[in-house]
Amino acid sequence: MKLFETLVNRRRFLQSSAAVGASAGAVTTGITGLKGFSAVSEARAQAPRGETTITKNVCAQCPARCGIDVYTTNGRVHGIYGDTGNPIANGKLCPKGHLGSYFLYDPDRFKGPMKRTNPNKGRDEDPGFVPISWDEALDTVAGRLNDLRRRGESHRFSMFYGRGWGASDAGMQGDFGKLYGTPNAAIGHSSMCADGSKKAKHATDGNKSYNSYDYRNTNYLLIVGASFLEAFRPYNNVMQMWGEMRSKSPKTRVTTVDVRMSPTMAASDRALYIKPGTDGAFALAVAHIILSEGLWDREFVGDFRNPNMRFIPGRRIAAASFNEKWVHGIADWWNEELIDRTPEWAEEVTGISANDIRKTAIEFGSTRPAVALFERGATGHFNGTYNGMAIHSLNALVGSLFAEGGLGYQQGPSYGALPADANNYLDDYARNGAWKEQPRIDMKGTDRWPMVDNMMQEVAPNHLAGDPYKIDTAMFFYTNPIWSAPNPKVWEEALKDVFIIDTSPFPGETAMYADIVLPDSTYLERLQDIPTYPFEGWPMAALRVPAVEPIHDTKMYGDVIIELGKRIEGPTADYYHALGSIENVVRHLAAGFADDPGDNGVDSFESWKEKGVWYKKPYKWRQIRGEFYEWDGQRYSRQLSEAEVQEHLFKTPSGKFEVRSGYLEQHAAYIEREMGIPSERVGLVQWVEPRYSGGDGDLHFITPKTPLHAEGRGANIPQQMMVHQPIVGGRNTVYLEVHPQTAKDRGIRNGDRVRVTSDIGSIEAECRFVAAHRPDTLVLPFEYGHWAQGRWAKNRGPGNSSEITTNQSDPISGLASYYTGKVTLERA
CATH class of the missing domain: 3.40.50.740 (Rossmann fold)
Structure with a gap:
């Protein structure tokens, strides 16, 4: 039997070999004599259809600013790929990065003035x-x-x-x-985007900006209210860093705190469900444990003058007993706020078990380096700035600010002067x-x-x-x-x-x-400079070069x-x-590179256009064991004075990270009037109750972005709809995600048409059961609901979530409280 199989397999091999030989034009007399074989015509390569050019550009599907290579043949864009020379993209793109040609050739674009x-x-x-x-x-x-x-x-x-x-x-x-x-x-539009996180950092470390992160060297990531694997900046690079963090040794441990089962939470080591708007209470309880368990970074924060002293729950300390280093107001913070902010207290406020809070705090406080990051989930509330301050203070307690594996701020590029001074x-x-x-x-x-x-x-x-x-x-x-x-x-x-x-x-x-x-013009038709959003801190600026001349009469x-x-x-x-x-403007900006060439050799407009990006590594400053140093070209060697730290890094009144904020104290009367906080306490990082909008609703209403959000401009792209379908929506909608018990209590079945109502109006949507969300929280991805925007976007469901979002804002940052609304739910 085996001999027969061997003969059959050998015969098939000879037949296939003969076919290959024939197709290559190398047919021999012996082979052509075999029955069933004949010579075939010579294979020919496809004739070229035109010259292909590759242009350096920058994606505009989100704030990430990934460099892209745009492929154009015979004047038509047909391919977009990540630029291998761009440090953000690294030759890769996210799911929406390839949609640029659909924006360019959108049939509903304005064709001219x-x-x-x-x-x-x-x-x-x-x-x-x-x-x-x-x-x-x-x-x-x-x-x-x-x-x-x-x-x-x-x-x-x-x-x-x-x-x-x-x-x-x-x-x-x-x-x-x-x-x-x-x-x-x-x-x-920053007050309708993410001003809460910037203001929280302004109030504590003096930098009114987003953070840069050294993910490669981070060993613990505490994510609070940030859609890290869906919409956190820079999204494409964040996904790449996730792979590095989760595969390196030691693997970066991740705890996610959110109100819903997001993709980030699903991929994390620990998932903690929190009541909307109470993120600050969770962070204060974590800080309480870090101090009471002696887990803070003494070289950065400071320490007791008497080594036998410690923070004891319920017991105050004398301010003079603690020798501050780079964190201002620790004694006051403990005495006036943290002393009773135990995990048991936080459990009553947040819904997270005291045991989970304590475990998270001990892990975060005992792992170096560790980073706590947050976004609109924590700050999109009346109390958003105070929530953000509490979370950001955890970075100070564990000494992660400006440290390896920690977080910093973005430096700007070495631009030249404009052609004229206004x-x-x-x-x-x-x-x-x-x-x-x-x-x-x-x-x-x-x-x-x-x-x-x-x-x-x-x-x-x-x-x-x-x-x-x-x-x-x-x-x-x-x-x-x-x-x-x-x-x-x-x-x-x-x-x-x-x-x-x-x-x-x-x-x-x-x-x-x-x-x-x-x-x-769309971004594939523009020439413009693109300084990076906060990335890894070192300065970087990309150039958007037109892949094609404007295909319509646009400017x-x-x-x-x-x-x-x-x-x-x-x-x-x-x-x-x-x-x-603008070309003259960009050329003058690029002139600054002549005196400060990039690491990739970019020193002029022409080389910038060729490479697509200018950058200078590494980050200029580094905090090492509680001291600050400046890069000298080879290493971090020159130690900064306290005055220099205040000038470049901690731009606060004290020149330190402030858990009693001098900036907030300058506005004490206003904060007391608007938020009811006694003026002598406004500077403290503290717990402030959220004020929910929406009227008498019994359910929280959350509208997260999806990975296909595309800056709100993707709703008229059929390919974007196609990718959405198996994830968060059907052919013509995105679903309202409802916990099954919440729906059943209201007589609602999976797939029913439902009505969501706040104090300013109602919208309709299609219900889909999601058992992984909090029962008291409705989730409607923010994507559709247009009555204009083009043929595919117009009138595609569900209703626009903004139409049931009350115009309420955080008094300090001004951030609109998109995530703080209460609604009712019923069958439509």
């Missing part, structure tokens, strides 16, 4: 757009702005923006406002005009909001009330508040009597209110500002003529 012919505005009104030339469009806008300036009402012009990429787009707005004369240039082109109106006496329309910097960076969500209600005044003209870049702002129907009403200029490439909701459309936003500026009366026009174009 448009003007409105229908004076009525609303979601059921056709704008009646008709095409116009760029000259007509820019002349129309400039004429309106010049008229406002002549009347002394230039403050009634506002610029709004979302994602800014660098000096060559959003960075152009500040000088425009200064030269033209408006306090409202520009109002960013300060040299100010006329008397720009210097001393009546506009300087006017507050911003969002009331930033006034007694109403003295501590915030932006309050975009307040603009619509302020305009409707005429408080402090009415907007006349508004320009929008990379933001769509009629869809994304809390309670966006207020924006629908407010913008009916405002002259709107929209610059989006796509027909979003705000664009449907536009009087003039000045369409931006990059920075060039729109320059061309508009050339039309403004007075010396403003001279300034913008001196700038010339």
Whole structure:
């Protein structure tokens, strides 16, 4: 039997060998004589279809800023891959990184400048757009702005923006406002994004920014309210670092604290479910254990003067008994806040068992290096800044700030100067005009909001009330508040009597209110600088090079500002003529690299364009065993003085990490008035009760982003819908994720149409049972619900979650409380 099998297999081998020989044109007489075989035609390579070019660019699907290689053949983009020379991408991309060509060739894009012919505005009104030339469009806008300036009402012009990429787009707005004369240039969307985390760090370590992280060397990761494996910046690189952290030795241990079973929580070593808005209570209990168990980093934090002393629950310490080093206010913090913040207390507040809190605290406190990170899940509440301060303080207790395997802040690139200095082109109106006496329309910097960076969500209600005044003209870049702002129907009403200029490439909701459309080019058609978002701390700047010339009659936003500026009366026009174009601006920025070449040899505009990125490693400063050192080119050798630490690293009043915040104490009266905290306590990192919005609802309502969110611009991309289908939604929707018992208590079956209601309205959705979430929490991924944006996005379910999100904000950071709403649930 085996002999027969051997003969058969040998015969098959000979047959296949003959076939290979024939196909290669090497047929012998003996083989061709075999029955069933014949010569075949010579194989030929496919004829080339055209020249392929590879262009360096930067993805714009999220804030990560991954470098990409864009493949273009015969003028058409057909492939996008991660740039192997870009330290963020490392030759890789996330699931949405390949969608750029779909944005470029979106059939619903604006094809050129448009003007409105229908004076009525609303979601059921056709704008009646008709095409116009760029000259007509820019002349129309400039004429309106010049008229406002002549009347002394230039403050009634506002610029709004979302994602800014660098000096060559959003960075152009500040000088425009200064030269033209408006306090409202520009109002960013950060108060509807992540200002809570930045403000928490500003209050404790003096840096108003996001952190950079040294994930490769981290041994413990405590993730609180951050969708680390879904939407944490820089997302693509975070996924790569996850693989490194979880496969190195020792493996990075991960504890995730969240209100739902996220992909991050599912992949973690420990999953802790927390009641929304109580993250600060959890962090304070962890801090209590770290101190009471003697686990703090003494070389960084400081220590008792008497080595026999320790922190004992319920017992105060004398302030003089503790010798502070780099953490200011430890004794007060223990005496006035932490002394009774036991895990048992936190269990009652958060719902996390005291045993789990204690285990997590001991692990975190005894592992070096360890990092605690957080985002909007913890800070998207009335008490968000205090929640964030409590979490960030854990990094100080274990000495992770500016340490190997810890966290720091991002350095900026060595840019050259612009072609002209705007300060040299100010006329008397720009210097001393009546506009300087006017507050911003969002009331930033006034007694109403003295501590915030932006309050975009307040603009619509302020305009409707005429408080402090009415907007006349508004320009929008990379933001769509009629869809994304809390309670966006207020924006629908407010913008009916405002002259709107929209610059989006796509027909979003705000664009449907536009009087003039000045369409931006997509990112594959732009030239612009891209300094990195916080990454690994060392300076880095990528360059976005057009893969193709604009396929429609569009202009990059920075060039729109320059061309508009050339039309403004007075010396403003001279300034913008001196700038010339965005290409001239970018070339001047790149001139700075000549004196500080990048590690990859980039020292000019041409080499920047060729390599796509400039960077300088390593991070300039390092904290080692409680001392700070500066990199000298070979090692961290030069020790910093306390004054230098305060200048570069801890930019606080004390020059240290502050658990009694001097910054907050400067605003004590305001915080006491708005939050009810006694003025003598406002500086302490402390527990503050959340204030839930939404009325009398009995369920928490959470709207996380998904990995396919694509900056809110992916809803009109069919390929994005396809990837969503097996994960969080069906063909035309994303599901409302409901715990089975919660649904059954209300007579709701899996797949039922349901209604979710808050105090400002209702939306409908399709129910899907998810037993892994908290029973008191509904989860609706933030993705769809558009009534515009294009043929595939329009009217695809579920309803827009923003329409049941009350406009309530953290008084300190101004962050909109997207995650603090209460709702009711019923069958539709």
